[in-house]
Amino acid sequence: MEEIAKPAFLAQVTQVGEYLAEGLRRVSRRYRCGEVRGKGLLRALDQKCDVGVEIVETARARGLLLNTPRADSSRFVPALTVSEADADQMLQILEEVMAALWARDGHDARQNCAGTVARM
Numbered sequence: 001m002e003e004i005a006k007p008a009f010l011a012q013v014t015q016v017g018e019y020l021a022e023g024l025r026r027v028s029r030r031y032r033c034g035e036v037r038g039k040g041l042l043r044a045l046d047q048k049c050d051v052g053v054e055i056v057e058t059a060r061a062r063g064l065l066l067n068t069p070r071a072d073s074s075r076f077v078p079a080l081t082v083s084e085a086d087a088d089q090m091l092q093i094l095e096e097v098m099a100a101l102w103a104r105d106g107h108d109a110r111q112n113c114a115g116t117v118a119r120m
Helices: 007-030 052-061 084-104
Strands: 036-039 042-046 073-076
Touching (some): 007 036, 007 042, 007 084, 052 073, 052 084
Antiparallel strands (some): 036 042
């Protein structure tokens, strides 16, 4: 509890949370997903279609623990002690999972998961 009460601890959580959010926004832009919601290290990515369960299951098999509060989103709830390097690893696994799912379904980087071509 003493560690959590230190101002530097909260600053680190805030910094890594923003770093994770920016990484999720990059993934969202690349795969034409929706918004990134949340605060601190509690973040959710809207996929715009019902692939949340599949993303969670595939990510878990690759070592990334997520959950899906709705069928069209994935939620990230890492430990408060997570580092930017840990966030990079999480984002890398998410990218691999989404790339595999999109390729399997015949989408490319210009399409969202519903197959709609995004306007640039």
